[in-house]
């Protein structure tokens with residue numbers, strides 16, 4: 001299969017997954033009732049609910065299915081107390097029943113590429129999917145020693161892009177981080193919607209010291225804290241005010 005065909009050709013598959021019936025009203029109720037909760041009551045979240053919601057987070061769409069994320073459900077009382085402090089002792093953290101640190105792992109593309117090749121090999125897949133992970137992923141996400149490959153990639157995509165449709169990222173560690181953060185943030189949203197669907201509430205927080213949080217969790221420099229998510233049941237004054245959104249004409253454009 002020629003290189004360009006990997007993207008444009010529909011592969012011949014012996015697989016189908018019918019779309020099940022879903023409840024749009026139930027989904028709207030979840031999305032509409034999710035608010036950022038700053039004060040929680042004392043209701044605990046059952047362990048099984050937390051586990052299910054975390055599992056649902058991992059079902060978020062993610063770039064190249066390379067799953068460049070980690071979620072740390074902070075359960076040790078000492079670590080939890082320190083995490084609250086690192087979240088500036090915000091009430092959203094201080095009063096929470098549970099705290100989860102979502103971490104983007106741009107470096108995970110390598111190990112997860114290998115895992116993917118293993119799964120594809122077990123499944124007897126040698127076609128475009130295998131080629132994608134075997135070759136394209138390396139070209140797309142390698143930056144090389146001292147970002148040398150990223151530098152040359154940047155030049156390459158610039159000149160190629162002058163005349164041809166060219167995927168342009170990532171060519172630097174910043175772009176690779178952004179790439180991983182996007183997928184991690186989608187998983188965070190899955191987690192928060194899952195909690196709401198299960199009858200609980202949440203608050204995403206980037207009002208925290210990401211470097212100290214990373215150190216608290218004993219993570220390497222390559223790990224980038226995306227956000228801390230607090231969870232629990234909303235207290236009486238847990239929602240600080242009615243939801244404010246500007247007119248959708250500012251944001252939704254039909255072109």
Ligand SMILES: Cc1cc2nc3c(=O)[nH]c(=O)nc-3n(C[C@H](O)[C@H](O)[C@H](O)COP(=O)(O)O)c2cc1C
Nearest residue numbers: 034035036038090092203204205206207208227243
């Ligand atoms: C990435 C991100 C970081 C946030 N950080 C904080 C935070 O540190 N503390 C806080 O109280 N709320 C935080 N929020 C919540 C926002 O303030 C909230 O989503 C926004 O005001 C809209 O309100 P709503 O979530 O109730 O619709 C954050 C939200 C996001 C998406």
